[in-house]
Amino acid sequence: MTERDTIPASGKAAYITEEVRRRIIEKEWRQGDRIPDEAALAAEFGVARATVNKALQLLADEGLLDRRRRAGTRVAVNPVRKATFSIPIVREQIEAAGKSYSHRLISQSRSPLPARRAEQLGLSPGEVLIHLRAVHYGDRQPFQLEDRWINPRAVPGIEEVDFHHLNANEWLVRNAPYLRAELTFSASNAGVRDARLLDTEPEQALLILNRTTWNDIGPITAVRLAFHPGYAMSATT
Amino acid sequence: MTERDTIPASGKAAYITEEVRRRIIEKEWRQGDRIPDEAALAAEFGVARATVNKALQLLADEGLLDRRRRAGTRVAVNPVRKATFSIPIVREQIEAAGKSYSHRLISQSRSPLPARRAEQLGLSPGEVLIHLRAVHYGDRQPFQLEDRWINPRAVPGIEEVDFHHLNANEWLVRNAPYLRAELTFSASNAGVRDARLLDTEPEQALLILNRTTWNDIGPITAVRLAFHPGYAMSATT
DNA sequence: TTTGCGGATATGTCTAGTCTTATTTGAAAA
């Protein structure tokens, strides 16, 4: 048995998190096992109970531990792990890849909402919203196709904005913070128009990201993003 | 101006989180603004500074606030919001949808690692790993196609397991907890074999989830999941 | 004008303690 690493003066909670994670990975504590309670761990590590609490809460959020009052803390039997990905701003995503960003507005209009979108937004079909279609380019290569509906009632001031030279994503991010968002990934075959705009072949499989956001007034926007073939969206734990 | 909601005795941190979120959404505090410091908010809400700290840290993790020592807390200018989705166990996912789960092992063998997978796992091409292919069904309809490589060196005991009647996903989840995972979403056109196994047409767009996991010994497994057409993976904020 | 330094400041982190609350467990009552 090697000597225990010394506990740093600052970062004790992080140290405990890692140590507990290690004990689980190395099967010192097995799935379903009850682990020592907060008071016992606090004594073992020579820290306050609040510090242990912080460390264990983090692992519980991750899905590695199950914690219940009075019942204690157990190593999760079916660790339902969570993954997080950040929702990037297209421009930043493209520029982070070292490419030069540009975009082209295909259409901007006030149109009646089609049924599918109405359902997504929780509004009535036929209601008139702002409809935008745009393509985002990296080094002049099409990267992402955007099809967006915006609810002007949830976003005062949107009616006056001209998106020919302004990116809708960025404008909304800065001017219409949301309370809640829903997003889904799916795949679909490129239509003829999609293929032309993305400079690919019809029937090519495209990764689709649908996102709808709400604030306290109501739905803000529903957007369908189709990515250029080959693009992979990545997430980490 | 309506009377401020009374602060609950328990859940003060949650109350403050929501109140700060509301002030941002309703533009009382605008993007880029410096907000009052922890001590001031603690005084305003009549709580300890640690409680305010907990509330603000949560919003900073969400990406709504930028916090820096000495510089204070600001409303994020480009709120890079994060979304989380849980990585489900196929069986639970199917049973949660009210369907009956079954699975079929197509092949289980020890095979040399192809180049693409070797790169994904960080191992040498040609190294011999366990290769599994299986289909997961909901109510006898194919739902997911699994193509998995497992590194036996990282998972002692795996060699003896027969996956004909046991789901590899579940066995690994319970017996090989991971430290780190990487996952990517992409789309690809169904090949002839994919199409047959998923009961669909060749060239149909499929949502692909690639996942690789590591523990302290090394890479555990790399898996490619192809979903039945029409399936959408959803996440929330 | 620029650079370097020191003090001020806001967040980061921890402690030792209190009180709350969900849940379990065991004992008593039906």
Add this chain to the structure above:
DNA sequence: TTTTCAAATAAGACTAGACATATCCGCAAA
């Protein structure tokens, strides 16, 4: 045997205070 109830327990939440640390800002020296 089953139900009910009270005590015990472990996590959840908070407080008041302390110290650590990154970094901003102004002032002085180069």
